[in-house]
Amino acid sequence: MSFDKNPWGKRGRSNSNFDLGRILDQFNDMFGGKKGGGKKRPPTKAMLMLIALIPLGMWLSSGFYKLLPYEQALVLRFGKWVRTDGEGLNYHLPYPIEIVQKVPTGTIHRMDIGVPSGFQGFPSAEEHIMLTGDENILHIGMSLSWQIRDLSQFVLVSQNPSDTLKVAAESVLREIIGQTKTAPIISRSGWSEMNLLVQKRLQVLVDKYKIGIRVVNVELHTALPPQPVADSFTEVQRAKTFQEQVVNEALAYANDKIPRARGEKEQIIQAAQAQATQTVNLANGRADRFKSMYEEYKKDPDLNKKRMYYEIMSGILSNNKNKQIFDKSLIKGGILPLLNLKDTPQKSKKEGDQ
Structure with a gap:
C-alpha cells in the first residue's frame, strides 16, 4: 500500500520537466520585481520562506x-x-x-475445515479423517465464518492469524467429534448442538491465543464413512435405526397401556374402598341401633318383648293374604279345628283356584 501519494491527486500538471529556476524567477517577478535598467532584484527573505513553506504544507497535508x-x-x-x-x-x-x-x-471471511464444502464422492485426504466417541472413523467437513475483532492483535501479535485459526478449529472439531457417537453425526440429528459447542470452544481458544478474531458461525456440512466400509456401515446404521424404531414403538405402546392399567387399578381400589366404607358404616349404624334398643330393653324388658312381638307379627301378617282367626276356647289339646270349606266365601275360593 502506498502512503506517499497526494490525497488531492494531480492538478493539471504538465509533462514538461520541472524547472526550479523558472519558478524562482516567477516568484522574484511577483514579489521582488526588477531593478532600474532591467536587472532582476535578488529573492527576499519572505519569498524564500514562502517557497520553503509550500512543500512543507503539501507534506503535512498528505497525512x-x-x-x-x-x-x-x-x-x-x-x-x-x-x-x-x-x-x-x-x-x-x-x-x-x-x-x-x-x-x-x-468483511466476513470463510474457511473450510476437513472436507471442502460442496465436495462430491468420497474424500481421500487423511486430514479429513476423525475418530468418533464410539471408535468409528468418519470423514468430517465444516465451514467456518470469521471476521477481525481486534485489528492490533490480528496484525501485530500473530504472523499468520488465519493459519492459527484453522489449526485451532480443527483441534476443537476433533475434540467434539471424539466425544460424540456416530449415529447422531451420520443422521445429522446432533449437528445443531455440535455447531454451537464448536463455536463456543473455538472462540475461547482464539481469545486465549490473542489473534483478534471473532468466530461468526460454524456449520458442519459433511459426515461420511470411509469408502471401503461405506456399504457395511450403511447397513449397520439402517439396522440401528430399525432397532430404535422398534424400541420407540414398544415404549409408545407401554406408555399408552401402563397409564390406562394404573387408572383402572385406581378405580378398582377406590370402588373397593368406597364399598368397604359403606359396609362398615352400615354395620356401625346397625350396631348403634341395636345398642340403643338394648338400652331401652333393659329399662322395661316386658314392654320391649311385647313391642318386638307386635313388630314381628305385623311383618308376618302383612305378607300373608289368607288369614284365619280362631277363638282360643275352641282349641282343644293344641289341635286346631277343621275348616268348613262350604262356608268359605266364593271370592276366597276363586283366589284359591288361581
Whole structure:
C-alpha cells in the first residue's frame, strides 16, 4: 500500500520537466520585481520562506486520509503501533514518521475445515479423517465464518492469524467429534448442538491465543464413512435405526397401556374402598341401633318383648293374604279345628283356584 501519494491527486500538471529556476524567477517577478535598467532584484527573505513553506504544507497535508464504515487502520510510528483509527476522516504524521495500514475489518471471511464444502464422492485426504466417541472413523467437513475483532492483535501479535485459526478449529472439531457417537453425526440429528459447542470452544481458544478474531458461525456440512466400509456401515446404521424404531414403538405402546392399567387399578381400589366404607358404616349404624334398643330393653324388658312381638307379627301378617282367626276356647289339646270349606266365601275360593 502506498502512503506517499497526494490525497488531492494531480492538478493539471504538465509533462514538461520541472524547472526550479523558472519558478524562482516567477516568484522574484511577483514579489521582488526588477531593478532600474532591467536587472532582476535578488529573492527576499519572505519569498524564500514562502517557497520553503509550500512543500512543507503539501507534506503535512498528505497525512489526511478517510476510512469507510467497514474499515479500520493501524497507525505505526517508526514501525511501532500507536493507535487504531476507525471510520471517517483521520490524520497521521506524514511518511516516513507514521504510516497507515488499512484493513477491511467488516468483511466476513470463510474457511473450510476437513472436507471442502460442496465436495462430491468420497474424500481421500487423511486430514479429513476423525475418530468418533464410539471408535468409528468418519470423514468430517465444516465451514467456518470469521471476521477481525481486534485489528492490533490480528496484525501485530500473530504472523499468520488465519493459519492459527484453522489449526485451532480443527483441534476443537476433533475434540467434539471424539466425544460424540456416530449415529447422531451420520443422521445429522446432533449437528445443531455440535455447531454451537464448536463455536463456543473455538472462540475461547482464539481469545486465549490473542489473534483478534471473532468466530461468526460454524456449520458442519459433511459426515461420511470411509469408502471401503461405506456399504457395511450403511447397513449397520439402517439396522440401528430399525432397532430404535422398534424400541420407540414398544415404549409408545407401554406408555399408552401402563397409564390406562394404573387408572383402572385406581378405580378398582377406590370402588373397593368406597364399598368397604359403606359396609362398615352400615354395620356401625346397625350396631348403634341395636345398642340403643338394648338400652331401652333393659329399662322395661316386658314392654320391649311385647313391642318386638307386635313388630314381628305385623311383618308376618302383612305378607300373608289368607288369614284365619280362631277363638282360643275352641282349641282343644293344641289341635286346631277343621275348616268348613262350604262356608268359605266364593271370592276366597276363586283366589284359591288361581
